[in-house]
Amino acid sequence: xxxxxxxxxxxxxxxxxxxxxxxxxxxxxxxxxxxxxxxxxxxxxxxxxxxxxxxxxxxxxxxxxxxxxxxxxxxxxxxxxxxxxxxxxxxxxxxxxxxxxxxxxxxxxxxxxxxxxxxxxxxxxxxxxxxxxxxxxxxxxxxxxxxxxxxxxxxxxxxxxxxxxxxxxxxxxxxxxxxxxxxxxxxxxxxxxxxxxxxxxxxxxxxxxxxxxxxxxxxxxxxxxxxxxxxxxxxxxxxxxxxxxxxxxxxxxxxxxxxxxxxxxxxxxxxxxxxxxxxxxxxxxxxxxxxxxxxxxxxxxxxxxxxxxxxxxxxxxxxxxxxxxxxxxxxxxxxxxxxxx
Amino acid sequence: xxxxxxxxxxxxxxxxxxxxxxxxxxxxxxxxxxxxxxxxxxxxxxxxxxxxxxxxxxxxxxxxxxxxxxxxxxxxxxxxxxxxxxxxxxxxxxxxxxxxxxxxxxxxxxxxxxxxxxxxxxxxxxxxxxxxxxxxxxxxxxxxxxxxxxxxxxxxxxxxxxxxxxxxxxxxxxxxxxxxxxxxxxxxxxxxxxxxxxxxxxxxxxxxxxxxxxxxxxxxxxxxxxxxxxxxxxxxxxxxxxxxxxxxxxxxxxxxxxxxxxxxxxxxxxxxxxxxxxxxxxxxxxxxxxxxxxxxxxxxxxxxxxxxxxxxxxxxxxxxxxxxxxxxxxxxxxxxxxxxxxxxxxxxxxxxxxxxxxxxxxxxxxxxxxxxxxxxxxxxxxxxxxxxxxxxxxxxxxxxxxxxxxxxxxxxxxxxxxxxxxxxxxxxxxxxxxxxxxxxx
Amino acid sequence: xxxxxxxxxxxxxxxxxxxxxxxxxxxxxxxxxxxxxxxxxxxxxxxxxxxxxxxxxxxxxxxxxxxxxxxxxxxxxxxxxxxxxxxxxxxxxxxxxxxxxxxxxxxxxxxxxxxxxxxxxxxxxxxxxxxxxxxxxxxxxxxxxxxxxxxxxxxxxxxxxxxxxxxxxxxxxxxxxxxxxxxx
Ligand code: NA
Ligand code: NA
Numbered sequence: 001x002x003x004x005x006x007x008x009x010x011x012x013x014x015x016x017x018x019x020x021x022x023x024x025x026x027x028x029x030x031x032x033x034x035x036x037x038x039x040x041x042x043x044x045x046x047x048x049x050x051x052x053x054x055x056x057x058x059x060x061x062x063x064x065x066x067x068x069x070x071x072x073x074x075x076x077x078x079x080x081x082x083x084x085x086x087x088x089x090x091x092x093x094x095x096x097x098x099x100x101x102x103x104x105x106x107x108x109x110x111x112x113x114x115x116x117x118x119x120x121x122x123x124x125x126x127x128x129x130x131x132x133x134x135x136x137x138x139x140x141x142x143x144x145x146x147x148x149x150x151x152x153x154x155x156x157x158x159x160x161x162x163x164x165x166x167x168x169x170x171x172x173x174x175x176x177x178x179x180x181x182x183x184x185x186x187x188x189x190x191x192x193x194x195x196x197x198x199x200x201x202x203x204x205x206x207x208x209x210x211x212x213x214x215x216x217x218x219x220x221x222x223x224x225x226x227x228x229x230x231x232x233x234x235x236x237x238x239x240x241x242x243x244x245x246x247x248x249x250x251x252x253x254x255x256x257x258x259x260x261x262x263x264x265x266x267x268x269x270x271x272x273x274x275x276x277x278x279x280x281x282x283x284x285x286x287x288x289x290x291x292x293x294x295x296x297x298x299x300x301x302x303x304x305x306x307x308x309x310x311x312x313x314x315x316x317x318x319x320x321x322x323x324x325x326x327x328x329x330x331x332x333x334x335x336x337x338x339x340x341x
Numbered sequence: 342x343x344x345x346x347x348x349x350x351x352x353x354x355x356x357x358x359x360x361x362x363x364x365x366x367x368x369x370x371x372x373x374x375x376x377x378x379x380x381x382x383x384x385x386x387x388x389x390x391x392x393x394x395x396x397x398x399x400x401x402x403x404x405x406x407x408x409x410x411x412x413x414x415x416x417x418x419x420x421x422x423x424x425x426x427x428x429x430x431x432x433x434x435x436x437x438x439x440x441x442x443x444x445x446x447x448x449x450x451x452x453x454x455x456x457x458x459x460x461x462x463x464x465x466x467x468x469x470x471x472x473x474x475x476x477x478x479x480x481x482x483x484x485x486x487x488x489x490x491x492x493x494x495x496x497x498x499x500x501x502x503x504x505x506x507x508x509x510x511x512x513x514x515x516x517x518x519x520x521x522x523x524x525x526x527x528x529x530x531x532x533x534x535x536x537x538x539x540x541x542x543x544x545x546x547x548x549x550x551x552x553x554x555x556x557x558x559x560x561x562x563x564x565x566x567x568x569x570x571x572x573x574x575x576x577x578x579x580x581x582x583x584x585x586x587x588x589x590x591x592x593x594x595x596x597x598x599x600x601x602x603x604x605x606x607x608x609x610x611x612x613x614x615x616x617x618x619x620x621x622x623x624x625x626x627x628x629x630x631x632x633x634x635x636x637x638x639x640x641x642x643x644x645x646x647x648x649x650x651x652x653x654x655x656x657x658x659x660x661x662x663x664x665x666x667x668x669x670x671x672x673x674x675x676x677x678x679x680x681x682x683x684x685x686x687x688x689x690x691x692x693x694x695x696x697x698x699x700x701x702x703x704x705x706x707x708x709x710x711x712x713x714x715x716x717x718x719x720x721x722x723x724x725x726x727x728x729x730x731x732x733x734x735x736x737x738x739x740x741x742x743x744x745x746x747x748x749x750x751x752x753x754x755x756x757x758x759x760x761x762x763x764x765x766x767x768x769x770x771x772x773x774x775x776x777x778x779x780x781x782x
Numbered sequence: 783x784x785x786x787x788x789x790x791x792x793x794x795x796x797x798x799x800x801x802x803x804x805x806x807x808x809x810x811x812x813x814x815x816x817x818x819x820x821x822x823x824x825x826x827x828x829x830x831x832x833x834x835x836x837x838x839x840x841x842x843x844x845x846x847x848x849x850x851x852x853x854x855x856x857x858x859x860x861x862x863x864x865x866x867x868x869x870x871x872x873x874x875x876x877x878x879x880x881x882x883x884x885x886x887x888x889x890x891x892x893x894x895x896x897x898x899x900x901x902x903x904x905x906x907x908x909x910x911x912x913x914x915x916x917x918x919x920x921x922x923x924x925x926x927x928x929x930x931x932x933x934x935x936x937x938x939x940x941x942x943x944x945x946x947x948x949x950x951x952x953x954x955x956x957x958x959x960x961x962x963x964x965x966x
Contacts, residue, residue: 005383005649012510012696041696044648046390047397053911059389072920072927142835153922157839164842165921166402166592172515173505178589195514364874365889373893376900392904399850399934402842405820408852412817591828594845598824627814628863631856642897745875 002227004037006217008064009051011042014168015189015253019120019215019246020064027238034231037062055218056112062219067108067116071150075290076108076297078151079304081213085283086304088212089121089247090323096214099307104300105216111296115224118216119239120246123254126191127207129175129200130182133267137275146171146183152209154286155279168194175199184209187250188257197264204269208279346651349382353647354684361728368632371639371729375646382650390649394641398634402594407464408630409597413578414465415622415629416604418472420613422574427473429571432551432564439541439548441479442487445470446534449491451579453498453526463492463732464629467739480547481744483537486752489732490533490759493724496687497717498526503687504717510695511713520778521714525767529721532759574607632738636731637686644689660697667705668768674698675719675764682723686731690720714774715767721760725753802947803862806940810859816852820845840923847925851933858940861948879963883956890949898945901938909935 006024010017024039031037046054051063052070068081079086087095095101096118109116128147134140141160147153153163166174174180176199183200184207185191216239224232262268271279287305291298315322344352353374360370372391379387398404417423427441434440449466466488474484496503499519508515541548559567582600585591591599608614647653656677665673677698681690694716702712724732733749740749767773827841877885911917912928919925 040648040653044653045645046393047400049400050393050397053396053908054389054393056911057386057389057907059386059393069920072918072924073915144831148921150920150922150924153839157922162836162839163922166842170402170505170592172508174592176516177586179592193512194508195516198514198516360889360893362873363885363889365886365893369894369897370889372897372901376896377892388900388904391900392908395901396908396931396934399854399930400846402846405845405849408817408849409821409824412821590832595824595828598821599828601821602825623814623818624810626817627810627852627856628860630817631853631860632864634853635857635860639897 001033002035002231004035004061004219004223005040005045006037006062006064007040007045007051007054007060008042009048009066009069010064011048014042014186015193015250016066016120016122016186016215017041017064018249019242020217022245022249023064023119023217023238023242026241027235030234030238031231034228035235052112052218055114055220058220058222060220061223062217064215064217066213066215067105068149068213074108074111074296075150075294076300078149078290079297079300080105080108081215082149082210083283083287083304084149084152084155084209085211085280086287086308087214088323089123089250090212091308092118092121092212092214093243093247094311095304095307099310100303101307104303108296108300109218110221113221114218115221116216116218117235117239118214119242120215120250121243122187122213122215122246122250124212125184125186125207125210126188126203126205127209128182128184128204129191129196130202130204131175131178131200133202133269134182134204135269136272137278143181144179146174146180146185147209148184149209151283151286151290154290155209155282158282158286172196172199187254188261189250189253192257192260197261197266201265201267202269203261203266204271206271206276208271208276208283344382344650346655349378349650350647350652350655353378353643353650353652357643357684358728366635367729367734368635368639371636371643375639375642378650379646382646387646387649390645391642394645395638398637398641404634406594406597407633408626409594409601411464411468411629411633412622412626413597413601413604414468415626416601416608416619417575417578418468419618419622419625420608420611422571422607422611422613423469424473425571426575427470429564429567431473431477432556432559433568434551436550436553436556437538438545438550439479439483439537440550441470441474441477442483442537442541442548443534445474445484445487446491446530446537448579449488449494450498450527450530451583452492453494453496454583463489463495463735464633464739466492467736468629471736471739471744472741475741475743478549481748482752483540483547484752485736485740485744485749486754486756487533487537489725489730489736489749489753490721490756491530492735493721493732494526494530496724497522497529497721499523503691503720506688507691507695507713507717510691511699511709513710513713517710517778518713518717520780521710521774522717524773524777525714525718525763528766528773529718529760529763532763533756536755536759574611578603578607629739633735636734640686640689640729644685647689656694656697660701670701670705671707671768674701675715678716678719679722679726679761682720683726684729685723686729687720687723690723691716708771708775710778711767711771711774715764718760718764718767722757725757725760796950799947799950802858802943806858806862806944809855809940813852813855813859816848820848820852823848839921840925843919843921843923843925847919847927847930850930854930854934854937855940857937858944861941861944879956879959883953883960886952886956890945890952894945894949898938898942902935902942905931905935905938 008017008020010020021039024037028037042048045060049069051060051065052073054060055063066081067077070077092101102118105116105118128134128145134143137159143161144164145156145161146164146166147156148165156163164180166180168185171183171185172194175183175196185194185196287301291301356374357370360374361367375391376388379385379391427444430444431441434443445466452465470488471484475481499522501522504518504522505515507513508518578600581603582596585599586593586596678690678694681694698716699709703709724730727733727750733753736749737746823841823844827838830836830838874882874885909928909931912931917927919927
């Protein structure tokens with residue numbers, strides 16, 4: 001029997017770890033006696049920031065991650081994890097499964113001697129939280145903002161704001177004390193768990209910095225190649241099963257958290273449509289500039305944008321009937337319930 | 342992989358004891374054990390864990406404050422400012438036996454409210470207070486004990502890196518944890534001061550009071566003037582650091598830098614600045630920081646291999662198989678934290694204990710906030726208990742010659758007992774922990 | 783710092799040992815000044831933020847890198863200054879010259895050298911990986927990381943070199959103590 005030591009970038013307090021646990025649970029069931037995944041929560045084996053190096057050098061066989069953390073290794077990882085104003089959660093699934101996304105993951109991680117199984121999507125992150133409202137992009141000027149990601153920092157720079165990447169554990173204190181003017185951390189569920197509603201009253205949406213994210217597991221290539229073909233196949237099936245599970249799980253979690261934020265008195269501030277359009281322009285510009293500096297980034301960006309263009313016509317025709325729509329009015333829920341008995 | 346995880350765990354701690362008794366430096370005993378046990382346990386590819394964890398320490402913004410706080414303290418002490426400060430404080434507390442112990446506890450609490458780390462406040466107090474106390478004939482054990490226990494408050498009294506980390510792992514609001522820690526932290530400080538006060542009151546030779554003749558040499562007016570001149574700058578410094586953190590001007594690291602700058606300005610204003618002094622302060626800052634960091638390097642390597650070798654699973658299964666009643670289990674869990682704290686640092690204890698203990702506490706119906714705070718209080722002992730107590734090692738690192746490890750070991754015993762007493766108190770009167778966080782909603 | 787006086791800067795030994803001392807002292811005399819530089823960078827960043835309403839993009843990453851370089855380079859020097867970093871001396875200070883020497887040698891051979899060797903060999907590989915991709919810090923500041931990982935490797939080599947010097951001194955002094963005890 002082979003054992004695969006696997007860790008993650010998430011500690012037990014961060015709900016993103018639930019996706020990793022689900023994958024491990026399904027995979028362990030499927031592979032039976034052929035493979036046992038020994039799972040370590042984040043920071044227990046190596047620091048979260050070090051899992052990439054650890055898997056690359058086969059110190060640990062595998063680790064769950066968010067690809068965006070590795071933009072310092074290759075800026076293309078930014079596109080795979082989440083890019084501002086680009087993919088939603090559904091886009092990541094479509095692109096990965098039918099428009100060549102899976103191969104893009106293999107190419108980027110393959111450069112570092114790893115294979116990658118994307119297995120969880122998370123839809124839009126919360127957005128900025130602050131003590132005083134930031135109603136428009138012009139109000140961003142001169143602000144010091146905690147936001148992760150290189151592309152995100154680049155956009156902030158163009159808006160006249162300074163990016164600071166204080167550690168997750170310090171976000172609460174930094175907001176409370178006013179060391180940063182605003183901060184994003186994660187989705188509503190995680191943000192609420194951290195108690196950010198205690199130190200901020202305003203919540204700026206949409207979460208343009210991260211409209212959708214993909215996470216998954218990187219596996220050392222030498223380790224992967226030694227696995228029997230059917231075990232490899234079962235791990236891929238486990239990843240696909242986790243993918244659909246994750247879409248439902250994280251949305252369900254977010255809905256509950258949004259209610260809790262509202263109940264604790266948090267006020268939601270919506271960015272004007274014109275500002276969102278401006279963000280799109282800035283983001284598009286930054287994307288092209290980075291592409292011309294990094295061929296791999298260019299290749300993956302081209303693949304992603306090609307998908308967007310390819311899908312645009314049919315998505316346009318479907319209009320609101322494409323992935324996810326808000327009904328303007330709903331059938332009478334109480335009535336439905338009463339008829340159900 | 343022939344070694345069972347149980348045997349692996351036991352041998353690793355046995356090796357730690359043996360290595361420490363050899364007298365080899367702790368940092369390398371921990372690091373060496375990590376390497377040896379990686380080779381006989383998970384395999385040599387686990388050497389990478391050591392490198393990755395060490396780099397994790399180097400790549401941490403939170404730790405940046407340590408060398409800067411040490412630098413601030415060195416500037417003050419190497420320029421002679423603190424000698425005069427403690428001279429004045431001693432006159433102020435004059436006829437009270439052991440008066441400087443009060444000064445140590447009070448300054449420790451102020452520093453604790455400023456920094457979220459133990460290394461920094463301990464290094465500061467060890468460098469500032471200990472030489473003065475030795476010079477005035479204070480008992481070595483009580484002085485080092487008070488400094489070690491007082492300095493360790495830095496991680497309990499908010500702000501605290503440890504509480505922030507705990508909040509993350511336990512999904513608790515950091516604000517509530519801070520509020521919950523405040524009263525127990527201050528209670529500990531009061532108990533430390535009471536203990537030192539009563540001890541020196543019974544045995545005045547443990548903290549020689551200022552003789553009436555010596556006190557008479559300085560008029561009250563002159564003492565007030567001295568206070569203004571010698572105490573004011575340090576107060577200014579503490580206010581500057583605290584103020585910039587609380588006003589939201591600066592992060593802890595930035596506040597440390599502001600503190601270092603103020604210290605430099607004070608030295609210049611008092612005409613004590615010269616290049617030679619600066620060179621000494623800078624060099625000693627490097628040595629102190631390196632000592633602290635290399636212990637951290639060894640510890641992080643040790644913990645990583647301990648986890649990789651399955652040590653965590655061993656601890657987990659032991660506690661899952663217990664049946665000894667609600668408070669019996671509580672006592673045993675606290676005892677386990679205490680024992681784990683003898684060998685591991687607070688982060689190691691949290692990483693190993695939280696995933697196991699929190700579900701048990703929930704099953705037994707304990708309030709999560711209260712329970713986590715009890716672990717936090719108990720972890721104060723982890724800094725003070727041999728063989729691996731950071732307060733002990735940091736203090737040994739900066740202590741003047743003449744202070745042996747045994748002085749420090751003996752010194753902390755009463756303070757460890759006080760901590761255990763306060764845990765008992767908080768178990769009987771949970772309101773000590775839960776009242777304040779309940780007030781903030 | 784340890785109750786057993788080991789080597790200090792003036793502890794003597796052959797010229798090779800002195801070269802190790804000189805090398806680590808020279809590195810330390812440069813590295814220790816990184817702390818005042820950190821203070822200056824941080825203060826400048828705070829001042830810019832307060833006075834000009836503009837923070838730098840790089841001060842945050844730069845401070846972390848300066849801090850890392852500072853302590854990573856000082857292992858060897860600290861070893862030389864203290865004859866080893868902080869240790870527990872409850873048994874060691876009561877041991878006779880023979881047992882004392884055996885205890886010291888065991889400490890060096892079982893703990894120090896395996897650890898230091900692994901650090902040297904594995905940080906070399908760690909450094910090469912960073913150079914291979916010209917790794918940068920993950921934020922928009924994108925400062926190069928490979929120079930600091932190079933210093934990490936250099937620091938482990940400095941530590942190993944000084945460890946060898948202290949080990950040889952430890953044998954010399956131990957033998958001298960045994961000899962002294964025999965004469966008495
Ligand atoms: Na504190
Ligand atoms: Na301890």
